[in-house]
Amino acid sequence: MNVYKLRPGISPVKVINKLQFEQDTMKSSPWYQSHKDDVSLYAVCPACNNPIQIIALYKRNENSPQPYGKHIPKSINGLAKYNHGAYLTCPYANPGMSLKKDNLRSDGDSLSLEILSFLKQQFDRVIYILQRETGIIFNEKLSKDMLISFLRMHGHQYVGINLCNLPWIFAYMTTAQSLFGKRLQNDCPLMMSLKKRKEIAFSEDNRIQSATNKFFEIQFAFIGHEMKSNGAELHETIDFVVSLNGKAVHTSKLIINPMRFHNLVNLPPERARRNPTLLRVAEELIP
Ligand SMILES: [Zn+2]
Known part of the structure; x- marks a missing residue:
């Protein structure tokens, strides 16, 4: 893999690079560990959240690759505990794994529980990213419906969810939701697509309405979670699809950026804008 973090959990995610790694660790323990002759x-x-070893940061041969991180199947004192179940479903360890929605981790699996508690603490940020990605303004009701749907699908146990892709895969592990009467961000790509449909009108505050008083069904869903790896970098996407009376009228591919969510989560408190209403929703619904 070409990325790392310094601690398990919500530490910032960085690209592996010699200067960055030296500045982050100050070449100290537990990241630098001296042995007898190495x-x-x-x-x-x-x-x-498993420990990784950073390879080829200094000892690089002419034909050896860029520095990279490699999972190691043991705990590293003071750094991270090894969890074999989490390793097996890690996209960096196993990018070709089968991503069937019915592939769930077992009840009580520690990574699943951690994802759930992370979602509870960061639910407002998950929704914020989805809002930016889709152009839909998620009010309290819609956010709550999404969370209820995610919990019913046991999304936290899905083999394809992890601490990096949480906002996108949270959305992926929900069922279709209605867009009728929902607000969109002004002139977002979705709104531009829908403006071309003669049956759809927008209110002054950008709510989706019927142009003809005739009922129609408009829904959005997230489908097609895919992971591809070239050995170092992981390329992960889902499709955001809006359908009108069952036919797709707007599709966009959302590219999962593992650094984006972690950087948002790690904003210093004075720059962080939290949404207490959404945090309360998460507090009420997540056990
Ligand atoms: Zn991993």
Whole structure:
């Protein structure tokens, strides 16, 4: 993998680079560990919280690759505990794994529980990213309906969800929701697509309405979670699809950026804008 973080959980995710890694760790323990005749470098996998070893940061041959991170199947004292179940479903360890929605991790699996507690603490940010990605303004009711749907699908146990892709895969593990009467961000790509449909009108505050008083069904859903890896970088996407009376009228591919969510989560408190209403929703619904 080409990314790392310094601690399990919500630490910022960084691209592996010599200067960055040195500045982050100040070359100290537990990231730099001296042995009898050698020094090993460690960090944490952004997705599964397992320890990784940083390879080829200094010892690079002419034909060896860029520095990269590699999972190691053991706990590193003071850094991270090894969890084999999380390793097996880590996209960096296993990018070709089968991503069937019915592939759920077992009840009580520690990574699943961690994802659920992370979602509870960061639900407002998850919704914020989805709002930016889709152009839909998620009010309290719609956010709540999405969360109820996610919990019913046991989304936190889905093998394809991890600490990096949470906002996108949260959306992926929900069922279709109605868009009728919902507000959109002014002139977002979705609104531009829908303006071309003669049956749809927009209110002054950008709510989707019927232009003809005739009922229609308009829904959105997230489908087609895909992961591809070229060995170092992971390319992960889902499709955002809006359908009108059952036919797709707007589709966009959402590219999952593991650094975006973690950087938002790690904003210093004075720059962070939290949404207490959504945090209360999450507090009420997540056990
Ligand atoms: Zn991993």
